[in-house]
Amino acid sequence: MNIGQAAQVSGVSAKMIRYYESIGLVPPAGRRDSGYRDYGSADLHRLSFIRRARGLGFSVERIRLLLELWGDTHRSNTEVKAIALTHIDELEERARQLQEMADNLRTLAQACDGDGRPNCPIIQGLEAGGEPACDSARPARH
Amino acid sequence: MNIGQAAQVSGVSAKMIRYYESIGLVPPAGRRDSGYRDYGSADLHRLSFIRRARGLGFSVERIRLLLELWGDTHRSNTEVKAIALTHIDELEERARQLQEMADNLRTLAQACDGDGRPNCPIIQGLEAGGEPACDSARPARH
DNA sequence: CCTGCACCTTCCCATCATGGGAAGGTCAAC
DNA sequence: GTTGACCTTCCCATGATGGGAAGGTGCAGG
Numbered sequence: 001m002n003i004g005q006a007a008q009v010s011g012v013s014a015k016m017i018r019y020y021e022s023i024g025l026v027p028p029a030g031r032r033d034s035g036y037r038d039y040g041s042a043d044l045h046r047l048s049f050i051r052r053a054r055g056l057g058f059s060v061e062r063i064r065l066l067l068e069l070w071g072d073t074h075r076s077n078t079e080v081k082a083i084a085l086t087h088i089d090e091l092e093e094r095a096r097q098l099q100e101m102a103d104n105l106r107t108l109a110q111a112c113d114g115d116g117r118p119n120c121p122i123i124q125g126l127e128a129g130g131e132p133a134c135d136s137a138r139p140a141r142h
Numbered sequence: 143m144n145i146g147q148a149a150q151v152s153g154v155s156a157k158m159i160r161y162y163e164s165i166g167l168v169p170p171a172g173r174r175d176s177g178y179r180d181y182g183s184a185d186l187h188r189l190s191f192i193r194r195a196r197g198l199g200f201s202v203e204r205i206r207l208l209l210e211l212w213g214d215t216h217r218s219n220t221e222v223k224a225i226a227l228t229h230i231d232e233l234e235e236r237a238r239q240l241q242e243m244a245d246n247l248r249t250l251a252q253a254c255d256g257d258g259r260p261n262c263p264i265i266q267g268l269e270a271g272g273e274p275a276c277d278s279a280r281p282a283r284h
Numbered sequence: 285c286c287t288g289c290a291c292c293t294t295c296c297c298a299t300c301a302t303g304g305g306a307a308g309g310t311c312a313a314c
Numbered sequence: 315g316t317t318g319a320c321c322t323t324c325c326c327a328t329g330a331t332g333g334g335a336a337g338g339t340g341c342a343g344g
Binding site: 052053057075076077088127 | 238248
């Protein structure tokens with residue numbers, strides 16, 4: 001199976017399949033005489049695993065760990081669960097940060113009539129501060 | 143005032159101040175005879191504005207718009223509010239996506255005992271799918 | 285006046301995952 | 315045998331940020 005078909009079936013673009021190969025996330029694909037990469041069902045399985053893990057927001061490096069654990073029949077599910085729980089925490093932390101930004105900005109936006117006059121509490125909030133921005137996204141101060 | 147002091151006062155790193163200058167987000171700083179950049183209160187004001195906007199998650203390009211509006215005394219607050227509301231939507235959309243990933247992964251993790259046995263529903267979920275991953279983060283399918 | 289240190293300058297590189305595109309080879313259908 | 319769809323490798327771009335090297339500046343203490 002050519003890379004294009006593998007891409008369609010696995011849901012990973014051909015570009016990314018080559019990239020994953022280049023960083024060693026998937027083993028080098030077999031080659032035909034022509035030089036074309038050739039994929040079999042084990043490859044597709046691995047690529048689909050990667051796509052699903054990416055869909056859950058795992059980084060490539062984390063997926064590398066998951067793939068090792070996947071291939072290790074003697075692995076303990078404790079390790080896998082630990083990785084998952086860590087990842088859940090990180091996802092939720094990022095979500096919280098974004099939501100906090102949105103909330104802060106909404107507070108400013110609610111103070112703005114949006115009625116066409118020049119007076120604008122949003123701009124004033126950015127200008128004068130009162131430090132409304134997300135702490136964790138802000139560089140350290142003094 | 144040197145760039146290091148401007149960085150401390152504004153909360154924007156010296157590296158980023160130079161970068162913002164290079165992309166035209168701030169005007170070229172004045173220079174001393176030595177070649178050192180020299181910052182005044184207007185510069186600090188602008189940098190602080192940028193830092194707060196970054197803290198609210200605005201992209202540099204969006205901040206460019208906000209800075210134009212900031213400098214335009216005849217601006218309408220309608221435009222500013224529109225940018226803010228658009229940005230709030232985007233932030234919340236991203237937060238939702240992350241939270242959705244976390245929720246999907248939590249569902250898998252809850253099915254995993256983490257008791258040290260090899261059996262692991264998390265790995266199985268990644269392996270076999272049932273398409274648990276976040277729709278919006280997943281490449282198109284057929 | 286010299287030395288040392290902290291600061292400044294520019295320039296290049298790395299991140300992370302992904303896509304775009306060029307130049308050239310392969311394959312299959314007509 | 316031509317055409318068009320596919321493949322190959324290689325390079326570049328993204329966005330915002332930091333790291334670091336090589337070399338110049340400024341100031342304080344001796």
